[in-house]
Amino acid sequence: MQAMTHVGSVSQTRAVALAAKEAQPTLAVAPGALRRAGLRAAAVAVRAAREAILAANRADLERAEGLTSAQRDRLRLDEPRIEVMAAGIEAVASQPDVVGRVVDGWVLDNGLRVSRVRVPLGVVGVIYENRPNVTADAAALAIASGNAILLRGSSQALASNRAIREAFVAGLAEEGLDPALVGFVEDTSREGAIEFMQLEGVLDVLVPRGGPGLIQAVREHATVPVIIDGDGNCHVYVDRAADLDMAAAIVVNAKLQRPGVCNAAETLLVHAEVAEAFLPLVAARLVGCELRGDERTQALIEGVVPASEEDYAREFLDTILAVRVVDSLEEAIAHIRRFSSGHSEAIVTEDLRAARQFVAGVDAAAVLVNASTRFVDGGELGFGAEIGISTQKLHWRGPMGAEALTSVKLVIEGDGHVRS
Amino acid sequence: MQAMTHVGSVSQTRAVALAAKEAQPTLAVAPGALRRAGLRAAAVAVRAAREAILAANRADLERAEGLTSAQRDRLRLDEPRIEVMAAGIEAVASQPDVVGRVVDGWVLDNGLRVSRVRVPLGVVGVIYENRPNVTADAAALAIASGNAILLRGSSQALASNRAIREAFVAGLAEEGLDPALVGFVEDTSREGAIEFMQLEGVLDVLVPRGGPGLIQAVREHATVPVIIDGDGNCHVYVDRAADLDMAAAIVVNAKLQRPGVCNAAETLLVHAEVAEAFLPLVAARLVGCELRGDERTQALIEGVVPASEEDYAREFLDTILAVRVVDSLEEAIAHIRRFSSGHSEAIVTEDLRAARQFVAGVDAAAVLVNASTRFVDGGELGFGAEIGISTQKLHWRGPMGAEALTSVKLVIEGDGHVRS
Numbered sequence: 001m002q003a004m005t006h007v008g009s010v011s012q013t014r015a016v017a018l019a020a021k022e023a024q025p026t027l028a029v030a031p032g033a034l035r036r037a038g039l040r041a042a043a044v045a046v047r048a049a050r051e052a053i054l055a056a057n058r059a060d061l062e063r064a065e066g067l068t069s070a071q072r073d074r075l076r077l078d079e080p081r082i083e084v085m086a087a088g089i090e091a092v093a094s095q096p097d098v099v100g101r102v103v104d105g106w107v108l109d110n111g112l113r114v115s116r117v118r119v120p121l122g123v124v125g126v127i128y129e130n131r132p133n134v135t136a137d138a139a140a141l142a143i144a145s146g147n148a149i150l151l152r153g154s155s156q157a158l159a160s161n162r163a164i165r166e167a168f169v170a171g172l173a174e175e176g177l178d179p180a181l182v183g184f185v186e187d188t189s190r191e192g193a194i195e196f197m198q199l200e201g202v203l204d205v206l207v208p209r210g211g212p213g214l215i216q217a218v219r220e221h222a223t224v225p226v227i228i229d230g231d232g233n234c235h236v237y238v239d240r241a242a243d244l245d246m247a248a249a250i251v252v253n254a255k256l257q258r259p260g261v262c263n264a265a266e267t268l269l270v271h272a273e274v275a276e277a278f279l280p281l282v283a284a285r286l287v288g289c290e291l292r293g294d295e296r297t298q299a300l301i302e303g304v305v306p307a308s309e310e311d312y313a314r315e316f317l318d319t320i321l322a323v324r325v326v327d328s329l330e331e332a333i334a335h336i337r338r339f340s341s342g343h344s345e346a347i348v349t350e351d352l353r354a355a356r357q358f359v360a361g362v363d364a365a366a367v368l369v370n371a372s373t374r375f376v377d378g379g380e381l382g383f384g385a386e387i388g389i390s391t392q393k394l395h396w397r398g399p400m401g402a403e404a405l406t407s408v409k410l411v412i413e414g415d416g417h418v419r420s
Numbered sequence: 421m422q423a424m425t426h427v428g429s430v431s432q433t434r435a436v437a438l439a440a441k442e443a444q445p446t447l448a449v450a451p452g453a454l455r456r457a458g459l460r461a462a463a464v465a466v467r468a469a470r471e472a473i474l475a476a477n478r479a480d481l482e483r484a485e486g487l488t489s490a491q492r493d494r495l496r497l498d499e500p501r502i503e504v505m506a507a508g509i510e511a512v513a514s515q516p517d518v519v520g521r522v523v524d525g526w527v528l529d530n531g532l533r534v535s536r537v538r539v540p541l542g543v544v545g546v547i548y549e550n551r552p553n554v555t556a557d558a559a560a561l562a563i564a565s566g567n568a569i570l571l572r573g574s575s576q577a578l579a580s581n582r583a584i585r586e587a588f589v590a591g592l593a594e595e596g597l598d599p600a601l602v603g604f605v606e607d608t609s610r611e612g613a614i615e616f617m618q619l620e621g622v623l624d625v626l627v628p629r630g631g632p633g634l635i636q637a638v639r640e641h642a643t644v645p646v647i648i649d650g651d652g653n654c655h656v657y658v659d660r661a662a663d664l665d666m667a668a669a670i671v672v673n674a675k676l677q678r679p680g681v682c683n684a685a686e687t688l689l690v691h692a693e694v695a696e697a698f699l700p701l702v703a704a705r706l707v708g709c710e711l712r713g714d715e716r717t718q719a720l721i722e723g724v725v726p727a728s729e730e731d732y733a734r735e736f737l738d739t740i741l742a743v744r745v746v747d748s749l750e751e752a753i754a755h756i757r758r759f760s761s762g763h764s765e766a767i768v769t770e771d772l773r774a775a776r777q778f779v780a781g782v783d784a785a786a787v788l789v790n791a792s793t794r795f796v797d798g799g800e801l802g803f804g805a806e807i808g809i810s811t812q813k814l815h816w817r818g819p820m821g822a823e824a825l826t827s828v829k830l831v832i833e834g835d836g837h838v839r840s
């Protein structure tokens with residue numbers, strides 16, 4: 001534990017966590033107008049601090065070694081990206097308030113009045129990799145939903161994240177909101193990550209955003225409740241009743257509009273009855289995309305690489321698409337059930353019964369009919385931003401906006417009711 | 421791992437888990453009428469098997485050593501208790517169906533139609549101690565919500581649990597439902613428990629019901645998502661604006677109606693302005709209850725044991741009540757914030773503003789106004805039964821009925837929508 005920064009006898013991690021926990025109850029009962037004013041001030045402050053943020057980012061980039069060009073690009077900030085970040089905070093601030101929303105309510109036979117009301121989770125933790133924009137998005141969603149947040153980014157983005165957080169909390173402070181609500185963890189070591197995952201009694205939820213190594217570490221070491229933002233091995237199934245032009249447009253969009261993200265398609269399943277017409281059509285439009293197919297696919301398109309079992313299980317995050325011809329909708333569903341990571345699964349069909357069967361039979365965070373998997377995103381679905389995309393089934397599934405950071409409190413009102 | 425029973429090369433635990441996972445998708449798309457018919461048949465079958473269940477229970481009781489009389493009582497079954505179990509299954513079957521319920525829905529500016537629909541979690545696991553009725557309650561709630569379940573009870577209740585499960589699945593089978601939906605884990609060793617907690621990719625949620633040792637083991641070893649059924653250090657706060665007769669009735673009920681359960685009160689907080697009138701009144705009615713109080717309480721009631729900090733932190737689960745006089749509502753809320761386990765907290769008051777402030781300021785699964793904490797129970801709240809009472813904030817808070825065993829799937833319908 002040598003890498004840990006200490007404040008007195010407790011680590012800096014624990015100190016900021018305790019300060020966040022201490023500050024949160026005041027925010028929980030603050031009016032929504034105050035939370036929104038704080039966010040708008042944070043957006044203004046982030047814009048105003050762009051020089052400092054860019055300088056910190058340059059320092060991070062100079063320090064960074066051994067990054068691929070994609071990783072460098074993810075880490076890099078510029079003025080337009082800072083503007084996107086600030087606008088994102090404003091988008092979150094403009095969402096309807098989730099705190100205090102009554103989910104459900106009823107009156108028992110004995111006259112007790114029961115309601116279920118949305119309340120903040122408390123203290124949210126996020127562990128993330130080289131994407132400085134997560135700092136602003138996650139903090140904005142947490143404050144919007146009445147939560148405190150602890151940010152634990154990567155060592156490579158440390159200065160950038162710190163500068164964004166500084167600006168953000170300066171904005172909050174202008175509206176009288178406590179900077180401790182957005183705690184910044186300085187310790188980016190592996191030991192520090194494990195300490196963070198074990199802040200029992202302080203962290204109400206941990207959202208890890210990162211690769212399989214991080215997820216595995218969380219599964220092994222976390223002792224606080226976790227929402228897993230896992231892989232997206234997403235499928236598009238082209239049914240025999242599909243409009244083939246529509247299907248080709250959806251497949252191309254789902255695979256190529258941004259291949260490196262979790263809601264991009266990784267496998268194309270095609271009903272045998274339309275494979276002969278569809279596969280050459282879509283292959284011609286999948287420019288620059290490597291296809292890995294089963295034997296029937298290989299027979300219909302030139303230059304297809306034979307697909308292994310592993311290809312169907314993998315998230316390529318690249319311009320590679322696995323392809324398989326299936327004899328029925330049932331076979332498509334069975335394939336998806338076997339290989340899906342529970343993220344986003346799409347069917348293209350004009351057949352109502354097929355659509356209904358697919359929607360019911362496929363178990364994933366999102367099931368789409370005649371739409372690209374790329375829409376499974378907090379911003380696209382109208383949440384303003386997202387703190388992650390849950391691929392687990394507990395608590396929240398799919399893109400997580402402010403509502404995903406709330407719990408539900410039972411409020412029970414009586415007139416002196418006692419149990420007999 | 422010597423204690424593990426093996427079926428071929430996989431353990432019995434893993435074998436039943438995989439069988440449950442295999443069987444669940446069929447149940448997930450089965451109509452609600454079939455699930456309910458299966459449950460009604462299970463209730464009939466449990467009643468019909470009472471001789472076999474009682475014989476198994478006698479064998480468990482004969483084998484059991486070193487149990488306290490309370491523990492023996494918990495383990496013991498008789499005809500009335502079996503009838504309660506069967507009636508509980510029927511109560512769950514008579515609840516409105518939770519599967520397929522549309523939680524939310526909207527249309528995006530681009531015309532995409534989004535809805536959020538309740539779906540089963542998949543495979544639910546429950547680890548529990550010497551209460552055979554949990555076998556029937558948990559299985560009923562799981563089947564009602566379209567889930568498979570894995571039951572892992574204690575070694576001392578093994579024969580009883582097995583007999584109840586046998587009857588239950590025989591009932592399901594009469595309606596064509598697969599007995600594998602209710603998996604029974606034979607391995608009750610500690611190693612077996614750890615294997616169970618680590619059934620990644622099979623268990624969608626684990627509900628541990630038991631003491632601090634079990635909860636700690638789950639926090640340390642579980643790699644699957646967990647809902648913690650934790651302690652209940654519940655408070656009743658008697659406000660200065662309370663109806664004192666009502667307050668006394670609520671305190672007596674909350675403490676003494678069943679002292680050994682998690683929703684019983686453990687600490688009484690009394691506003692200083694009413695302490696002199698209220699404390700002697702309630703003390704006279706708390707027959708057979710030991711009081712441990714602060715100095716002001718000691719000055720007002722005879723025979724009060726001085727309370728330590730630890731007394732305020734403890735769940736007595738006994739006829740002992742900690743008492744403290746506070747100078748304000750704020751002080752009561754601060755005390756609760758410090759010592760609450762997040763289960764159930766009650767205020768007794770006629771003052772609307774005080775009630776509102778308490779409800780907003782106290783962070784617990786259930787907050788009650790002018791009602792006994794004993795109502796925080798799945799049966800009392802109308803859920804038919806409960807698989808546990810969640811004291812965590814993630815996924816579900818408070819008593820968990822069938823709805824707590826569901827997740828929400830995003831269904832997104834377009835007309836060939838692609839993202840630009």
